[in-house]
Amino acid sequence: MQDARNLIVAITGASGAIYGIRALELLRSLPGVRTHLVLTASAARTIAEETDYLVNDVRALAHEVHHAKDIGASISSGSFRTAGMLVAPCSIKTLSGIAHSYADELVARAADVCLKERRRVVLLLRETPLHAGHIELMAQATRNGAIVMPPVPAFYHRPATVQDIVDQTVGRALDLFDIALPGTRRWTGGHKKNTEVNP
Structure with missing residues (x-):
């Protein structure tokens, strides 16, 4: 396995x-991808409020877990090669830290490292x-090299469940x-049977 297929996944408190949990589940089944999870304290609270997952079960989905305050973790250095970082979901606080390179904790630090190394950073x-x-924070993060991707659902695939929407995003x-x-x-x-628009 090449180091370049290490992928950082951060789950923050939004x-x-x-989205982050499902990414970990789907990536776990792919050969050649190794996930590095950073899960904030606020994310742990959100997981408990929004899902039936236990935090330890979410941690177990990753190949490696890094403490959110450990700015000396492997992923905090540009010499540790990764394919980039997915922040799913991304809170406004996290966006602000990334936009301003305020790397007081590992999520912002790892994202800043990816950006300075010209690696992909995707912010849901x-x-x-x-x-x-x-909006200004999103613009600054974009200028820094991040991709801001609000998880806006698509409907052309005719989702039947919330799981379908999550998986597509x-x-x-x-x-x-x-x-x-x-x-x-x-x-x-593809074409539709009836494409007429009534006035």
Whole structure:
């Protein structure tokens, strides 16, 4: 296994912990990908509020777990090669730290390292509605090299369950790391039986 297929997954305290959890589940089954999890204290609270998962069960999905305050972890150094970092979900606090390179804890530090090494950083930002400060933070993070990807669901694949929506979003996020998940539905330019629009 090449070091470049190490992928950092961070779960922070925004709503939508299921995105990070599902990413870990799907990546676990892929050969050649090794996941490094950073799970914040706020994320642990959100997992308990929003899901039926136990925090220890989520940690067990990753190949390696790093404490959120351990800024000396392997992933805090650019010499540790990774394919990049997925922050799912990404809180506004985390976005702010990444946008301003305020690396007081491991999530922001690992993201900052990926950005300085020109590695992919994908932020599934979970906040709405947005005020001007949020938008400016997204713009700054984008200028730094991050990709801001709010988990806005697609419906062309006709999702029947919440799981379908989550899987489609996670699949599209992992596409950005050139990791293709089996079963990800893609738009093919298909036709509809009735494309007329009534006035």
